[in-house]
Every structure is written in structure tokens, then in C-alpha cells.
Amino acid sequence: MKEQKQKHKKDKTKEEKTINKWKVAFLALLGLILGLSAFFFFRATQQREAIQYETQPLVQREGEPVLSVNSNKEQINSLIDFYLQNYQENSDVEYHFQLENQALLTGDFEILGAPITFYLYFDPYVTDNGNVQLQADSLSVGTLDLPVKQVMRMIEKSFKFPEWIEFDPDEEQVLVRLDQFRMENGLFVKAEKINLVDDDIQVSLYLPQDKEK
Incomplete structure (x- = not known):
């Protein structure tokens, strides 16, 4: 017992x-x-400190364009890849932007020391002044459920973007300021039409004002 x-x-x-x-x-x-x-x-x-963008001089695109170009997603993606490779040459972190049936921005940032890959999809629209507005449509961040606004703030602070790219996380928008962009040969660009589903992209090229005379 x-x-x-x-x-x-x-x-x-x-x-x-x-x-x-x-x-x-x-x-x-x-x-x-x-x-x-x-x-x-x-x-x-x-609450994050708002990023102040330096106001860039506006490009004078008055008069008739010297050339109108009809392009497609494959050609534009090649130009974007070429530009970003040079622009991010000395950058520690890289992102990629390409056109599919939507515009896609993808890259990696760290949360708690772990790399997280994001896929942010946009619907592009041509504005009245020939710029391109990207409206966020959907977001994929692995298995995490994070709001688009927060991820856009993290992207804005984590990566280096050209001065003519403006983020607006509160409106979930990115504005491509072509009216502040000049090509190396001096030509100016104005977007005319973007239809990704039908693969129809149209832009106009303008000569610098002093070369039009």
C-alpha cells in the first residue's frame, strides 16, 4: 500500500x-x-514625420510634340529596367517596377530582422497635364496582414526614388511627375494614354524650348 x-x-x-x-x-x-x-x-x-519633397522646376512642354510614340509593355519594361539598374547601382537595397495587366512594384524590407517581400499593385492613370498617377489596388506581403498605407510609408523610407516620384501613402497613390523629368538628351516626355490590358501605351516627346526656335 x-x-x-x-x-x-x-x-x-x-x-x-x-x-x-x-x-x-x-x-x-x-x-x-x-x-x-x-x-x-x-x-x-x-505618426511619422512627413517627407518634404523639393519642388523641381516644371518642364515647359508648350506647342506641338516633335514625336508621338506608340509603345507596349515589353518595350517600356526594358526602358524601366535599364533606368533602374543605373539609378540603383550604388544602392544597398533594390526594388523593381514593371508593367503587367497592372503596374507592379516589388522589393524587400526587414521586419524584426526578417526579410519580407512585398508586391504592390497599382492601376495607372494619365493626368490632364501628362503625368502618371498610380493608384494602389492590392498588396501582398507574405502571410502578414498589413495596411497599404503603412507598407507605402515603409517603402518610401526604405528605398531611394527619383526626385520626380512622389509618394502619398494617405491617398495610397504614387505620382510620376513627368513634368519634372528631362531625358539626358534634353527631350521632355508627356504621357498620352496607358491601357495595360490592350497593351497600348502612347507618349509624346518635346524638344527643349531653346531648341524649338
């Missing part, structure tokens, strides 16, 4: 130790989940 009591006591002690281990593991997991939730909530609601 005494041996049975001792055995029962040992079994009970072992069972209590097992329960305690599971309890500790559960509490640790719960704490991790709560901590991550608090972190993402803090990052999503944190």
Missing part, C-alpha cells in the same frame, strides 16, 4: 511537471503573439 502511494505521488508530480511545461510554453507563445500584435499596431498607427 505504501509503495502504491509513493508511485501515485511520483506519477502525480511527473504529471504536474508536464502540465507546467505546457503552461510555460503556452504563455510564452501567447506573449510572443501579443508582442507582435502590439508591434504591428504601433507601427501602423505611429
Whole structure:
């Protein structure tokens, strides 16, 4: 009888130790989940200092264009790749932009030391003054559920963009300021039409004002 009591006591002690281990593991997991939730909530609601863009001189694109170009996504993607390779040559982090049935911006940034790949899709629109407005449509960030506004703020702060690219995370928009962009040969560009589904892209080229005379 005494041996049975001792055995029962040992079994009970072992069972209590097992329960305690599971309890500790559960509490640790719960704490991790709560901590991550608090972190993402803090990052999503944190007030950030607004980035001030330097006002670039506007390009004078008056008169008739010297050349109108009909292009397609493959040709434009080749130009974008060539430009970004040179622009990001000395950058530690890289992003990619390409045209599919939507415009796609993709790259990597770190959250809690872990690399996260994002895929941000935009619908492009030509504005009245020939610029291009990219309206965010959908976002993929692995298994994370993050708001578009927050990811756009992180992208804006993590990557180097040309001065004529303006982010507006609150409106979930990116504005391609072609009226502030000049090609190396001095030509100016104005967007006329962007229809990605039908693969129809039209732009006009303008000579510098002093060369039009």
C-alpha cells in the first residue's frame, strides 16, 4: 500500500511537471503573439514625420510634340529596367517596377530582422497635364496582414526614388511627375494614354524650348 502511494505521488508530480511545461510554453507563445500584435499596431498607427519633397522646376512642354510614340509593355519594361539598374547601382537595397495587366512594384524590407517581400499593385492613370498617377489596388506581403498605407510609408523610407516620384501613402497613390523629368538628351516626355490590358501605351516627346526656335 505504501509503495502504491509513493508511485501515485511520483506519477502525480511527473504529471504536474508536464502540465507546467505546457503552461510555460503556452504563455510564452501567447506573449510572443501579443508582442507582435502590439508591434504591428504601433507601427501602423505611429505618426511619422512627413517627407518634404523639393519642388523641381516644371518642364515647359508648350506647342506641338516633335514625336508621338506608340509603345507596349515589353518595350517600356526594358526602358524601366535599364533606368533602374543605373539609378540603383550604388544602392544597398533594390526594388523593381514593371508593367503587367497592372503596374507592379516589388522589393524587400526587414521586419524584426526578417526579410519580407512585398508586391504592390497599382492601376495607372494619365493626368490632364501628362503625368502618371498610380493608384494602389492590392498588396501582398507574405502571410502578414498589413495596411497599404503603412507598407507605402515603409517603402518610401526604405528605398531611394527619383526626385520626380512622389509618394502619398494617405491617398495610397504614387505620382510620376513627368513634368519634372528631362531625358539626358534634353527631350521632355508627356504621357498620352496607358491601357495595360490592350497593351497600348502612347507618349509624346518635346524638344527643349531653346531648341524649338
